[in-house]
Amino acid sequence: MRHWKTIRNILLLLAATSATPAYYAWPYVANGVVDFERIDDHFKYGSIGSEPANGIPYWIWKALPELFADKLPGKGYASLGFIQEEGQDRPVGFSNRRVLIDRVSLNCGVCHTGSVRETAGAAPRIIAGMPANTMDLAGYTRFLMDCAKDERFTVDQMMEAIEKVGGKLGFIDRLIYRYAAIPQTKTELLARAPRLKFLDRQPDWGPGRVDTFNPYKALQFNFPMDKLPDEEIIGTVDLPSIWQQRQREGMQLHWDGDNSSVEERNKSAALGAGVTPATIDLPRIKRIEDWLLDVTPPAYPFPIDPALAAQGEPVYRESCANCHGESGRKLTGMYVGKVVPVAEIGTDRHRLDSYTYELLENQNTLYAGYPWRFKQFRKTNGYANMPLDGLWLRAPYLHNGSVPTLRDLLNAPENRPKAFYRGNDVLDRENMGFVSTVSELDGRRFFRFDTSLPGNSSAGHTYGITLKPAEKNALIEFLKTF
Amino acid sequence: MKKTKSFWKRLVLIVVVLVVVIGVVGWWHLFRKVPVTFASDVDHFKYGSIGMEDTGGMPYWLWLVLPRIFPEKLPGPGGYTSLGIVWEEGQEMPVGFTKTTIGFPRVGVNCAACHTTSVRTTPTDKPELILGGPAHHFDIQGYQRFLIACAKDPNFTADRIMKELQYVYNFSLFEKALYRYVIIPFTKRGLLEQDKQFAWMNLRPDWGPGRTDMNPFKLMVLKLEDDRSVGNTDMMAIWNERKHEGFLRHTDGLDPMLIEASISAALATGATPKTVNVPAVERVNNWLLDLPSPKYPFPVDAKLAAAGKLIFDRDCATCHAFGSARVGKLIPLAEIGTDPNRANHWTKQAAEEFNRQMDEYSWGFDHFQGSTGGYVALALDGVWARAPYLHNGSVPTLQDLLTPPESRPKTFYRGNDVYDPIGVGFVTSAPSRGGRDFSKFDTALPGNSNAGHTTGTALPPKDKASLIEYLKTF
Numbered sequence: 001m002r003h004w005k006t007i008r009n010i011l012l013l014l015a016a017t018s019a020t021p022a023y024y025a026w027p028y029v030a031n032g033v034v035d036f037e038r039i040d041d042h043f044k045y046g047s048i049g050s051e052p053a054n055g056i057p058y059w060i061w062k063a064l065p066e067l068f069a070d071k072l073p074g075k076g077y078a079s080l081g082f083i084q085e086e087g088q089d090r091p092v093g094f095s096n097r098r099v100l101i102d103r104v105s106l107n108c109g110v111c112h113t114g115s116v117r118e119t120a121g122a123a124p125r126i127i128a129g130m131p132a133n134t135m136d137l138a139g140y141t142r143f144l145m146d147c148a149k150d151e152r153f154t155v156d157q158m159m160e161a162i163e164k165v166g167g168k169l170g171f172i173d174r175l176i177y178r179y180a181a182i183p184q185t186k187t188e189l190l191a192r193a194p195r196l197k198f199l200d201r202q203p204d205w206g207p208g209r210v211d212t213f214n215p216y217k218a219l220q221f222n223f224p225m226d227k228l229p230d231e232e233i234i235g236t237v238d239l240p241s242i243w244q245q246r247q248r249e250g251m252q253l254h255w256d257g258d259n260s261s262v263e264e265r266n267k268s269a270a271l272g273a274g275v276t277p278a279t280i281d282l283p284r285i286k287r288i289e290d291w292l293l294d295v296t297p298p299a300y301p302f303p304i305d306p307a308l309a310a311q312g313e314p315v316y317r318e319s320c321a322n323c324h325g326e327s328g329r330k331l332t333g334m335y336v337g338k339v340v341p342v343a344e345i346g347t348d349r350h351r352l353d354s355y356t357y358e359l360l361e362n363q364n365t366l367y368a369g370y371p372w373r374f375k376q377f378r379k380t381n382g383y384a385n386m387p388l389d390g391l392w393l394r395a396p397y398l399h400n401g402s403v404p405t406l407r408d409l410l411n412a413p414e415n416r417p418k419a420f421y422r423g424n425d426v427l428d429r430e431n432m433g434f435v436s437t438v439s440e441l442d443g444r445r446f447f448r449f450d451t452s453l454p455g456n457s458s459a460g461h462t463y464g465i466t467l468k469p470a471e472k473n474a475l476i477e478f479l480k481t482f
Numbered sequence: 483m484k485k486t487k488s489f490w491k492r493l494v495l496i497v498v499v500l501v502v503v504i505g506v507v508g509w510w511h512l513f514r515k516v517p518v519t520f521a522s523d524v525d526h527f528k529y530g531s532i533g534m535e536d537t538g539g540m541p542y543w544l545w546l547v548l549p550r551i552f553p554e555k556l557p558g559p560g561g562y563t564s565l566g567i568v569w570e571e572g573q574e575m576p577v578g579f580t581k582t583t584i585g586f587p588r589v590g591v592n593c594a595a596c597h598t599t600s601v602r603t604t605p606t607d608k609p610e611l612i613l614g615g616p617a618h619h620f621d622i623q624g625y626q627r628f629l630i631a632c633a634k635d636p637n638f639t640a641d642r643i644m645k646e647l648q649y650v651y652n653f654s655l656f657e658k659a660l661y662r663y664v665i666i667p668f669t670k671r672g673l674l675e676q677d678k679q680f681a682w683m684n685l686r687p688d689w690g691p692g693r694t695d696m697n698p699f700k701l702m703v704l705k706l707e708d709d710r711s712v713g714n715t716d717m718m719a720i721w722n723e724r725k726h727e728g729f730l731r732h733t734d735g736l737d738p739m740l741i742e743a744s745i746s747a748a749l750a751t752g753a754t755p756k757t758v759n760v761p762a763v764e765r766v767n768n769w770l771l772d773l774p775s776p777k778y779p780f781p782v783d784a785k786l787a788a789a790g791k792l793i794f795d796r797d798c799a800t801c802h803a804f805g806s807a808r809v810g811k812l813i814p815l816a817e818i819g820t821d822p823n824r825a826n827h828w829t830k831q832a833a834e835e836f837n838r839q840m841d842e843y844s845w846g847f848d849h850f851q852g853s854t855g856g857y858v859a860l861a862l863d864g865v866w867a868r869a870p871y872l873h874n875g876s877v878p879t880l881q882d883l884l885t886p887p888e889s890r891p892k893t894f895y896r897g898n899d900v901y902d903p904i905g906v907g908f909v910t911s912a913p914s915r916g917g918r919d920f921s922k923f924d925t926a927l928p929g930n931s932n933a934g935h936t937t938g939t940a941l942p943p944k945d946k947a948s949l950i951e952y953l954k955t956f
Contacts, residue, residue, distance in 0.1 A: 053649050222550045223559035227917035276649035357608050358560035358916060361569035361576070365546055368574065369651045375572035379608045 024172060033097040033281075039291045040128045042284070044109040045088070047095035049281030050274030055103025056144070057181040058096060059169065063161035068147045073139075073445065080143065081134035081207045081423055083115050083126055092126065093135070101176055106273045108288055110135065111210060111239045114393060115425040118301060120441060124425055129295055130393040131208060131239035133434065134423050136447070138205040141196060148189030155182045198225040202234050203455060206447035207423035209401055211235040212254065212272065213355050220271060221362050234455035235354025238401030241390050244331065246293040248387070251337025255399040256352050257384030258360075261376040263289070267367065268374070277367045296329065297390025300480040302429055312478030315471050319464050323385040328482030331387035341382040346460030348400050352382065391482045395433030396422065402451050402458035405433030406479060410472045413459045421446035432476050511660055512585035523769040526762070527613060528594045529573075531580040533759030538752025539588030540629065541665045542581055547646040548632050555631045557624065558918030565628065566619035566691050566897050568600045568609055577611060578620075586665065591751050593744075593766050595620060596694065596717045599867050600899040601779070601908075605915050609899055612776045614721035615867045618692035618875070618908060619899045621921065626680065633673030640666045686712050687929055690921035691897040693717065693875055696736070696828045698750060704835045711827035712929035716875035722863050724771040729810030733873035734825045735858040736833070737849045740767060745845055746836075755843050775864030778954040780903045790952025793945050797938055801859035812856040819934030820857060821874050828852050862956045869907030870896065876925050876932035879907030880953060884946045886939045890932045895920035906950055 036042040056064075065076045078084040082091035089096075093110020096102055114130035117123070147153055155178050162169065162177070169177060195218045202211065214235050217223040225233070237255050245262050252258070253265045266289055270280055323340070325331040342349050357379045367373045383399055397403045404420045405428055420436040423446040428435045439446055451458040467475065520526040549561035558564040567576045575581050578595025582588060599615030602608065632638055640662040647653065647661065682701050689695060695713040700706045715733045723740055730736070731743035744767050748758050794803075801808045815822050833852030840847040857873050871877040879902060882890045894910035897920040902909045914920055925932040938949065 217559065220550075221561055222553050223561070224553050224917070225559070227559050229917055232916065278649050278652045353606060356560075356606065356916060358563045358918075360571065361563045362561050364569050364571075364573055368546060373574060378571055379606075 031098050031100065033095075033284075035284075039287065043107075043128050043288055043291070044085075044092045044113055044126075045090065045095060046107060046284055046288075047097040047105070047281060048107045048270055048273060048275055048285050048288070049097075049279045050105040050107065050270070051095065051097040051103040052099045052279040053276045054274035055097065055099060055105040057177065057185060058102035058104050059162045059165075059167040059177065060158060060182060060185050061094075061104040062165045062167065063158060064144070064147050066165050067152060067157060067161040068143070068150060071143055071146050071150075074443070077140070079444075080136050080139045082110075082140075083113060083124075083132075083134065085126060093132070101173065101181060108242075108269070108273065108285075110273065111137070111269075112242045116301075116393065117426045120426050120435075122426075125301075127298060127393060129243045129292070129297065130241050130390060133208045133239075133395075134425055136205065136207045136423075137210055138199060142199070144189055145193045145196065148186050148193065153186050158182045192219075195219060195222065195225070198228070198233055201230070202236060203450070203453040204447070205236050206449055208239055208396075209236050209422075210239055210272075211354070212237065213359060216272070216363075217359055220366065221359075230454075231350075232354045232356055234350040236455050237351050237399050238394075238396065240386075241297065241394050242292055243295050243297050244293075244329075244387070244389050245289070247331040248337065251387075252339050252380065252384040253337075254355075255383055256355055257337070257339040257380045257382070258355055258378055259376045260378075263372070264374055264376045267372060268363075271366070277370065297393060297482075300392050301427075302480075304480045305477055308474050308477040309481055310478075312471075312474035312476070315467065315475045316478050319467070320475075323463075325387040325389075328387075328389040328391070331389065333385075335385050336387055337384060339380045339382045339384045343382075345383055346462065347383060347398055348402065348455060348457035348459065350455040351399055352380070355379065388479065388482045391479050392427075392432060395428075396420075396436070396449075397433070398458065398461060400456060402449070402456050404428075404436035404449075405431035406476050407431035407472065408433075409461065410464045410467065410475070412465045413462065416451070416458045418452065419448055419450045422449050423447045432480065510585070511656075512664070514583070514585050516583035518580075518582050523765065524613065527592075527766050527769060528570075528577050528598070529575055529580055530592060530762055530765075531582045531590055531759060532592045532748045532751065532753060532762045532766070533757045534592075534748070534751045534753035535580065535582050535584055535588040535590035536757045537754055539582070539584065539590045541661070541669055542587035542589050543647055543650065543661065544643060544666065544669055545589045547643065547650060548629070551637065551642065551646055552628075552632045552635060555628055555635075557621075557920075558914065558916065560916065560918060562625075564918045565621045565624050566600075566617070566899075567595075567625070568598070568611065568619070570611065571608075578617070586660065591622075593720075593747065593751075593763075595751070596622060596747075597720050599776075601867065601901050602899055603779075603901060605900055610779070612864075612867050614770060614773045615719050615776065615864065616692055616717040618717070618869065619897050620717075621689070621691040621897065622694065623683065623689040624691070624921075626676070630673050630677045630680070633670045634677065638670055682708050685710070687714060687924075687927040688921065689714055690923060692870075694750065696732075696832070699746070699836065700828070700832045703749065704832060704839060706829075706832060706835065709827075709829070711829075712823040713827035714929045715824050715873050716870065719775070719864055719868050720770050721773040721775045722770075722861075723767065723773070725804055725863070726810065726861065729861075730812060730854075730858045733857055733860075734828065735812045735854045735856065736828055736851060737847075739849050741845070742847050742849055746847070746850075755840060760845050775956070776867055778866050779901075780954075782954045783951050786948045786951040787955050788952075790945075790948035790950070793941065793949045794952050797941075798862075798949075802862045804861050804863075808859050809861055811859060812854055813859050814856040818857055819936065820872055821876065821929055821931035821933065823929040824873055825855055825857060826853055828854075862953065865956045866906055866954055870894075870910070870923075871907070872932065872935060874929060874931070876923070876930050878910040879905030880950050881905040881946070882907070883935065884938045884941065884949070887933045887936065890925075892926065893922055893924050896923050897921050906954065 033047045036046050073079045077091050084091045092113045093106055094104050095107040096104055111132050113128050114133045115124040115126055218225050249262050250260055252260055259265045322333050323335045325333045325336045342352050360377045360379055363374050363377045397409045403409045403416050408416045421439050424435045426435045520530050556564045569576045577598050578591055580590040580592055596617045597614055598617055599612040600609040600619050643666055644662055679702050693714050693716055697713050701708055730738050737743050744763050748763050800806050815825055830852035833850040836850045837847045871883045877883045877890055878894050895913050898909045898912055900909040
């Protein structure tokens, strides 16, 4: 009996003495993630599991624009075109998850949330599911690499900058940042930099564009990129919209139609945002996937002339519907979601050639060990016909975003703009697209897109260019209903 | 006294239980075999084990990440594909590579690794696979050397490898410990051991893609003294085996029995006489009996081919037509005049030792012969897919073969699977594709001579063209 008492006392003593450390250690052990009640908040700010492998410690991420303000085009991350909503801690597309400490990384929203303004002076409207049209992803990547290479990236200067941006680190956090987070972040960014050196072989992406598969070769498989030939080193494309996925199941997805499974395509895109097969947060991605199945794009915000649109409908049925679908809500059509050989469509072939059979072979090993290991990637010989839902939000057009407006697309390639500006979110009502002729607005400089650079050609897709001007007007009016 | 006794009793009991538990757990995670069977013969050929993984298998996860950790040790971008290894769309393993669990998942190779031909029309096309054809693009020696080079690298450490593995799969703590403390160090040791065993290779010309040698048997299985001989020879087509009944096997005619040739080939993949899965090999053999040779995938001029048939019947058929007098038999070196190295490297001593040492196994070897002094006149079924030509793969195309030896290409590149329908063979002019360096074949090196087989070289150009056209129909 006495023994039991002794044991009990010892246990009590142990419990008492460990309570204090446990109390302090708990936040670091209890890794976790903030959940959002509203689905669009979850989409824009929620985590998909990219932080453990690719997250940047929260306070470093906060301090970078302060410490390296000279490396940004303007103030903060918003100057790279990321969308900063009022009252939000981070721009759209930046998630936060605690992995020992809070870490910031990317989610689906970063590439698939856009900003629209009806006029230059109007407030922006943030639309989830549309292509990101203002943010410069390569610019962000370069910024991080440049910071890591800078001699100011030291523990002391970083700690100082963190304090400046309001970081009140506790004792333990201070230790973690000083002895682990800061040096590790620098090391990891520096280790990544050589893998991404191939970016220097590509014309700038500019806002709203991404190279899907070359970073994949470099980051997932560590291909020696310097050995890749020029023909496959440029794969820069426009970001796509992601509404109405249910109707897209079975279509050839991605611009070159290399995968027909929505689920696999999503898991592939998640890798692009920084998840790994081991860290992907499937339940939270599932929540987004379920929502995307049937979510529809918002309606065109200006009045549509019903008579003119009615005239445009038969033109569309005649010239476009087989490849681009019945309407903006009914995406069916004989050739919708099917690949047209590049020789026939005639658009820039760089993106097609950037996706190689050799890459496909390696993709077969992604998510190895899980039932969802990639099985559906295929090499095609052209570009897939896209449904046109929410078309008014998807300018510039063609897979490489080389044609600024719908009216330009209906012109013969030689008459399309040779150069124009991307990144402006003000709608071009006249031509359907975004304003692409001004280089600057309210101090924001836009990106000059040069169609003569490799990968940027605005050739091809010559359908509709011989329509009469009145027919073109009518067709554009009808497409506003999508 | 009593207390001590029970204490010892208990201790013994604890030790026994511990040993049993550790034994069972250890056996389960290191040696437990989970058989994988494929319903179709084709899948069995492409992905089924023939019994080399016990001793020659690579731990799957390690195998998976090595190209990502050591890409600079490969001939180019693309991971294993840069060695000419081919994956089918959606397949977890490349063709000719197996994944089986012996305690833990292991990767091995099988017959298909060396006997599947990849062909494409343009460099960016999806490759088409021809089962049973020679893997002219696969550098099996390069694969071996890659694994060894990884093991020799100072970065081949548990820390570095585990860092790569942590994001590939969510391993349990136990699996992580197993990899860190057992699998990685033991694999490293095994590969370094292989480095020593394969040292003789470095004293000889490279095999390059699509070639192999019998010296591994001589030096590593039979443990004979190194005679510095070069036995490099092209991988062979293995379709239509029923029609090849009674043919001498191997380019230099080492054995008349299909089953002996097959089992010896299985041993060449790394299976040991004890582990080789004979029923699995027999299943492949049965399937090969009637596996047809592939049809030429480009247009054939029927009229021209008909004219070519007359020339073939006159000048080639005696040696190369099924059912002819000399097909499947040895042609002496003095007559054929091709590179002599291979014909003499497998000595009488090697053959006798092979027959003797394998005698104790149920399948045994009785028919291996040595120093044959010649090469087998092969039937030409699917000959279009069997380039480069001659036993040592020293002549790139049929057109080159019909050219006098002194005018045949002195050097060319092997490994490209893009087809050349003009010369009839594979494109050999490009030193690289997609950043992958091909292997330069130098006919001046020992074993690589492109001399001999001058039949047809004196034909008028018109006849050569029609003969080549006819050969496309084989």
